[in-house]
Amino acid sequence: MKPHTFLLSAIALILALSAVSCSKTSQSDAEMNACIDSIMAKMTLDEKLGQLNLPAAGDIVTGKASQSNIGRLIAEGKAGGVFNVKGVEKIKELQRIAVEESRLGIPLIFGMDVIHGYETVFPIPLALSCSWDTAAIRRSARIAATEASACGICWTFSPMVDICRDPRWGRMAEGSGEDPFLGAAIARVMVEGYQGDGLKKNDEIMACVKHFALYGAAEAGRDYNTVDMSRQRMFNDYFAPYKAGADAGAGSFMTSFNLVDGIPATANRWLVTDVLRGMWNFDGFVVTDYASIAEMRQHGIGDLKVSSAMALAAGTDMDMVADGFSGTLAQSLEEGNIDMGQIDTAVRRVLEAKYKLGLFADPYKYIDAKREQTEVYTEANRTEARRIATETFVLLKNEGNILPLRKGGRIAVVGPLADTRANMPGTWSVAAVPEKYKTVVEGIRDAVGPRGTVTYAKGSNLYADPALEAAVTVFGRQMRDPRSEEALRAEAVALARSCDVVIAAMGEASESSGEAASRTDISLPDTQKKLLEALLATGKPVVMLNFSGRANVMTWESAQVPAILNVWFGGSEAADAIADVVFGDVSPSGKLTITMPRSVGQIPIYYSQLNTGRPKNNDAQFEKYLSGYIDSPNSPLYPFGYGLSYTTFSYSDFALSAHDMKSGDTVTASVRVTNTGSREADEIVQLYIRDIEASTSRPLKELKGFRRIHLKPGENATVEFPVTVDLLKHYNYELEYVAEPGEFSIMIGPDSRTLRSATITLH
Numbered sequence: 189m190k191p192h193t194f195l196l197s198a199i200a201l202i203l204a205l206s207a208v209s210c211s212k213t214s215q216s217d218a219e220m221n222a223c224i225d226s227i228m229a230k231m232t233l234d235e236k237l238g239q240l241n242l243p244a245a246g247d248i249v250t251g252k253a254s255q256s257n258i259g260r261l262i263a264e265g266k267a268g269g270v271f272n273v274k275g276v277e278k279i280k281e282l283q284r285i286a287v288e289e290s291r292l293g294i295p296l297i298f299g300m301d302v303i304h305g306y307e308t309v310f311p312i313p314l315a316l317s318c319s320w321d322t323a324a325i326r327r328s329a330r331i332a333a334t335e336a337s338a339c340g341i342c343w344t345f346s347p348m349v350d351i352c353r354d355p356r357w358g359r360m361a362e363g364s365g366e367d368p369f370l371g372a373a374i375a376r377v378m379v380e381g382y383q384g385d386g387l388k389k390n391d392e393i394m395a396c397v398k399h400f401a402l403y404g405a406a407e408a409g410r411d412y413n414t415v416d417m418s419r420q421r422m423f424n425d426y427f428a429p430y431k432a433g434a435d436a437g438a439g440s441f442m443t444s445f446n447l448v449d450g451i452p453a454t455a456n457r458w459l460v461t462d463v464l465r466g467m468w469n470f471d472g473f474v475v476t477d478y479a480s481i482a483e484m485r486q487h488g489i490g491d492l493k494v495s496s497a498m499a500l501a502a503g504t505d506m507d508m509v510a511d512g513f514s515g516t517l518a519q520s521l522e523e524g525n526i527d528m529g530q531i532d533t534a535v536r537r538v539l540e541a542k543y544k545l546g547l548f549a550d551p552y553k554y555i556d557a558k559r560e561q562t563e564v565y566t567e568a569n570r571t572e573a574r575r576i577a578t579e580t581f582v583l584l585k586n587e588g589n590i591l592p593l594r595k596g597g598r599i600a601v602v603g604p605l606a607d608t609r610a611n612m613p614g615t616w617s618v619a620a621v622p623e624k625y626k627t628v629v630e631g632i633r634d635a636v637g638p639r640g641t642v643t644y645a646k647g648s649n650l651y652a653d654p655a656l657e658a659a660v661t662v663f664g665r666q667m668r669d670p671r672s673e674e675a676l677r678a679e680a681v682a683l684a685r686s687c688d689v690v691i692a693a694m695g696e697a698s699e700s701s702g703e704a705a706s707r708t709d710i711s712l713p714d715t716q717k718k719l720l721e722a723l724l725a726t727g728k729p730v731v732m733l734n735f736s737g738r739a740n741v742m743t744w745e746s747a748q749v750p751a752i753l754n755v756w757f758g759g760s761e762a763a764d765a766i767a768d769v770v771f772g773d774v775s776p777s778g779k780l781t782i783t784m785p786r787s788v789g790q791i792p793i794y795y796s797q798l799n800t801g802r803p804k805n806n807d808a809q810f811e812k813y814l815s816g817y818i819d820s821p822n823s824p825l826y827p828f829g830y831g832l833s834y835t836t837f838s839y840s841d842f843a844l845s846a847h848d849m850k851s852g853d854t855v856t857a858s859v860r861v862t863n864t865g866s867r868e869a870d871e872i873v874q875l876y877i878r879d880i881e882a883s884t885s886r887p888l889k890e891l892k893g894f895r896r897i898h899l900k901p902g903e904n905a906t907v908e909f910p911v912t913v914d915l916l917k918h919y920n921y922e923l924e925y926v927a928e929p930g931e932f933s934i935m936i937g938p939d940s941r942t943l944r945s946a947t948i949t950l951h
């Protein structure tokens with residue numbers, strides 16, 4: 189064979205092989221690389237930039253998608269994916285345009301904000317975290333993935349893992365609370381739940397860990413606001429959940445809107461490349477948040493062209509909505525401000541994601557109209573959602589054991605949240621179908637059945653001020669009653685007088701939290717407080733159901749109302765789940781994953797605080813020259829980890845298997861927990877550690893373990909926590925992850941305030 193003939197045959201063979209490897213679902217790196225090499229060799233610069241573009245979908249009408257703006261973009265190879273389109277037919281049509289009409293036929297990736305379920309909506313993430321039930325949270329993500337994928341979605345913008353210690357920030361609702369250890373555990377199981385067994389099956393979808401990074405630390409709790417913190421705090425208090433997501437193999441990350449060290453996260457090379465890819469070995473792709481490249485102009489960094497080049501150079505791969513990559517990178521390349529290698533790297537990462545999802549082998553892998561009919565909002569999924577919801581409610585107070593109520597007698601259900609379907613699922617439930625969900629009144633009524641009467645009166649609007657109410661009842665959730673607040677209240681009071689007990693469904697509307705829903709006053713609006721006061725004045729027992737997407741200030745309520753159940757937003761099955769707990773079919777077991785402050789003035793407030801040089805007894809009143817307030821104790825109203833049950837638990841026999849440790853040792857910390865009440869229930873046992881002597885100041889306590897156990901009346905269990913040297917580590921000043929010799933205090937208890945402790949010395 190002549191040399192050139194040999195060369196040609198070899199090339200033909202390579203091309204043939206790479207074509208074959210694209211049609212395989214194999215995940216061997218060599219085959220994936222061969223597939224992507226073969227595609228990239230054919231791509232024009234425009235087509236490459238198209239893969240980096242994630243445009244807004246707009247309103248897609250089935251049957252007319254090809255004439256829409258997005259349809260044209262796809263056909264021209266100018267979109268790498270589309271997001272937040274609901275319905276398998278629409279998605280199929282868009283995919284058909286990509287595969288059949290674009291020159292190279294590269295399939296699209298379809299994303300959606302499937303944050304806490306699809307049509308079967310689970311409790312908001314903050315609520316889910318209060319279950320501390322990682323197995324259940326993993327199942328919720330699995331179910332969400334199954335339903336979303338049955339409708340054509342292969343990529344979810346979840347988990348949202350931003351640590352938040354400022355409840356003014358509305359997006360506290362979307363995360364797992366204030367603690368990095370618990371947050372990391374939840375991030376891990378959510379990624380695993382979504383991605384299943386490595387994206388092989390058509391019900392496994394790619395996770396997107398967001399918002400990288402520190403979005404929850406916005407100054408003053410104002411959404412999109414500046415973040416500024418030391419690297420030590422980033423690594424010790426905020427980064428763990430993102431890292432856990434990367435370690436669990438999340439296929440993608442989303443950058444945040446905020447600054448990190450003065451540079452927008454989207455264009456922060458230290459963050460996206462050095463930390464995420466360098467330190468954590470993340471090998472997926474990074475997408476921006478919505479238009480965040482364009483927003484860099486407002487941050488004072490530069491115009492769209494400058495910002496896009498900077499974002500690409502930082503290691504960001506895909507541009508959501510800004511049209512910065514597709515619109516300006518060609519010019520930046522020509523001007524020498526970026527190079528082709530940077531573009532190719534980003535394109536390769538996006539194509540790799542599509543390959544890993546199996547879209548090259550079968551662009552219609554997630555398109556199955558039958559699955560959409562049979563796998564969404566099923567009985568089984570709803571049962572699971574209802575069960576998990578019961579685990580998320582936190583019983584804050586239960587004076588005189590008012591709860592559980594008996595299923596009988598005359599029950600008045602009142603309050604602005606009592607009879608609204610649209611407000612049940614909670615914020616960021618893009619695929620929810622509220623018409624299918626029950627209201628609180630319906631849930632209570634169904635549970636009581638013919639044994640009693642359940643009557644309803646609204647009692648008040650959310651706010652007396654219609655403008656405030658309008659701000660929190662957007663997206664079709666309006667529920668204003670035109671009557672005066674006095675008239676509404678009078679009606680409810682009359683109803684309460686005629687009943688044996690009052691259930692007051694109050695608090696926030698679903699859109700009082702979530703994106704762009706920050707509040708300076710996080711207490712119950714005045715008109716609702718007046719209603720509560722009037723209901724209490726009737727002398728009837730009042731049970732308050734607090735709907736909420738954040739920690740609220742409930743100082744007045746906790747002094748006045750005998751029973752308070754924090755129900756957050758419990759998802760599509762919330763009404764039945766509330767009835768399950770209110771009537772005692774299930775004992776409440778949720779525990780707070782955020783600190784409930786006494787007043788807004790205490791914010792930011794979190795249990796893992798540093799000691800200061802002048803510490804003061806947290807519950808004591810003012811003392812001059814100690815770290816405190818003139819007008820308030822430092823302690824919160826309800827601490828992190830707190831939650832009551834219908835039974836009681838006692839903790840005894842706290843022990844450590846040793847008091848000295850050296851590298852490689854494990855000490856066992858144990859405690860006996862006994863159900864001392866009369867109902868079976870779950871208890872969440874918590875382990876905290878303090879590093880007493882360290883090279884930098886360490887928190888008074890940090891959660892390092894938790895266990896959810898179930899005990900029958902009189903039953904006990906010994907709960908053991910292995911304390912490894914790893915658990916004693918922190919990031920030192922040089923950002924090395926180290927366990928420093930010295931004393932550590934090991935604490936176990938039912939919440940972050942009620943702890944027994946003993947010390948270990950690490951040699």
Ligand code: NOJ
Pocket residue numbers: 272301345398477478703
């Ligand atoms: C903006 C939000 O910040 C983000 O969480 C979401 O995933 C995107 N929009 C896409 O909807």
